[in-house]
Amino acid sequence: MKKHIIVIAGDGIGQEVTAVGKQVLELIADKYNHEFTFDTALIGHAAIEATGNPLPDETVTKSKASDAILFGAVGHPKYDNDPSAKVRPEQGLLGIRKALGLYANLRPIKLFDELLSASSIKAEILQGADILFFRELTGDVYFGEKGRSDDRNTAYDTMIYSRYEIERIAVKAFDAAMTRRKKLCSVDKANVLESSRLWREVVQEIAPRYPEVEVEHQFIDAAAMLLIKDPKRFDVVLTGNLFGDILTDEASQIAGSMGMLASASVGDTTGLYEPIHGSAHDITGKGIANPLASVLSVALMLDISFGLKTEAEEVVSAVDAVLKAGFRTRDIADKSTPSENVLGTQQMGDEILRQLKG
Numbered sequence: 001m002k003k004h005i006i007v008i009a010g011d012g013i014g015q016e017v018t019a020v021g022k023q024v025l026e027l028i029a030d031k032y033n034h035e036f037t038f039d040t041a042l043i044g045h046a047a048i049e050a051t052g053n054p055l056p057d058e059t060v061t062k063s064k065a066s067d068a069i070l071f072g073a074v075g076h077p078k079y080d081n082d083p084s085a086k087v088r089p090e091q092g093l094l095g096i097r098k099a100l101g102l103y104a105n106l107r108p109i110k111l112f113d114e115l116l117s118a119s120s121i122k123a124e125i126l127q128g129a130d131i132l133f134f135r136e137l138t139g140d141v142y143f144g145e146k147g148r149s150d151d152r153n154t155a156y157d158t159m160i161y162s163r164y165e166i167e168r169i170a171v172k173a174f175d176a177a178m179t180r181r182k183k184l185c186s187v188d189k190a191n192v193l194e195s196s197r198l199w200r201e202v203v204q205e206i207a208p209r210y211p212e213v214e215v216e217h218q219f220i221d222a223a224a225m226l227l228i229k230d231p232k233r234f235d236v237v238l239t240g241n242l243f244g245d246i247l248t249d250e251a252s253q254i255a256g257s258m259g260m261l262a263s264a265s266v267g268d269t270t271g272l273y274e275p276i277h278g279s280a281h282d283i284t285g286k287g288i289a290n291p292l293a294s295v296l297s298v299a300l301m302l303d304i305s306f307g308l309k310t311e312a313e314e315v316v317s318a319v320d321a322v323l324k325a326g327f328r329t330r331d332i333a334d335k336s337t338p339s340e341n342v343l344g345t346q347q348m349g350d351e352i353l354r355q356l357k358g
């Protein structure tokens with residue numbers, strides 16, 4: 001199979017973990033006789049430094065012409081601590097999602113058994129948890145009108161959703177529920193927000209088309225609590241852009257670490273695959289970032305964009321085997337991990353590649 005992949009590593013640990021993800025793609029191509037060609041493109045702080053623009057036109061053009069994008073992360077402390085900065089790395093990520101119409105962000109919360117003790121949540125609460133988040137990705141308060149009053153002392157962001165935006169992601173989530181445990185929880189704040197009342201109205205209208213799917217609605221505050229109290233009660237979770245962003249960082253603690261959660265952003269055209277984490281300034285350049293979220297993002301790419309189920313399963317199995325062999329990066333190590341088994345980013349990547357080579 002011939003596929004063209006754009007690697008957009010971005011900033012901070014995005015560079016470090018994406019290097020490992022790309023090595024996995026190269027190895028899979030070699031092993032299964034696929035022809036994967038690669039090109040790179042700039043985004044975020046790296047793009048601002050080079051071009052003044054967090055999302056150069058060339059990045060969008062190359063991405064549109066690709067079969068898939070392997071993405072790292074954006075962000076730099078310089079902007080985090082400067083609220084007045086008008087040009088920001090995160091605009092690059094929001095921009096590419098919008099430009100490519102990537103309205104559905106799938107975030108699987110997969111708990112590897114070996115990592116039960118890596119979480120701060122009790123093992124008996126966690127065991128068996130398996131959740132698939134559908135986070136709407138091109139609407140909501142991230143894309144609504146924003147601004148400041150003339151005296152700059154009042155600021156606003158508009159939480160806005162239109163029916164078609166809710167419908168198209170809801171249909172994807174219901175379809176996925178049909179292939180899983182047939183449970184769907186829609187999360188909103190319909191007791192307060194008008195946009196959430198439209199969200200709930202649309203989900204209620206679609207639900208009868210899927211009579212086998214058991215639907216529940218939760219308010220975001222209660223959902224955040226239930227996710228930790230009883231993660232096993234959830235199967236597919238459908239929610240908006242802001243709520244999904246926050247809930248999935250919380251859910252990373254079910255999987256043990258931010259470094260374990262992959263995502264697929266899909267829509268009408270190409271797919272973009274990225275860890276859910278950011279550029280992690282606190283560990284950038286130390287070579288200790290967990291690359292497994294990038295590796296698992298590659299598995300999602302192979303499965304969803306290329307339909308290569310066997311190859312995708314092999315990548316997930318390699319992660320499982322490396323964890324079973326006792327290897328850990330620092331974020332998922334615990335007191336029982338021998339120090340020689342605590343690996344850096346590339347060392348962990350090398351173990352994955354060794355597994356894949358067989």
Ligand SMILES: NC(=O)C1=CN([C@@H]2O[C@H](COP(=O)(O)OP(=O)(O)OC[C@H]3O[C@@H](n4cnc5c(N)ncnc54)[C@H](O)[C@@H]3O)[C@@H](O)[C@H]2O)C=CC1
Nearest residue numbers: 073074075076258259277278279280281282283289290331
């Ligand atoms: N998708 C993206 O590109 C995202 C970008 N950001 C940006 O990233 C920058 C840092 O934001 P934070 O709030 O610190 O979020 P973050 O996700 O970068 O890091 C949160 C915490 O998780 C840890 N962590 C994250 N990924 C890890 C990995 N692979 N291995 C081990 N530990 C890992 C970090 O060390 C940190 O303690 C900011 O500039 C922010 O805007 C934040 C979230 C998503």
Ligand SMILES: CC(C)CC(=O)C(=O)O
Nearest residue numbers: 090093094245276277278
């Ligand atoms: C940095 C934001 C643009 C996005 C974010 O936090 C995410 O997609 O998880």
Ligand SMILES: [Mg+2]
Nearest residue numbers: 245246249276
């Ligand atoms: Mg986030």
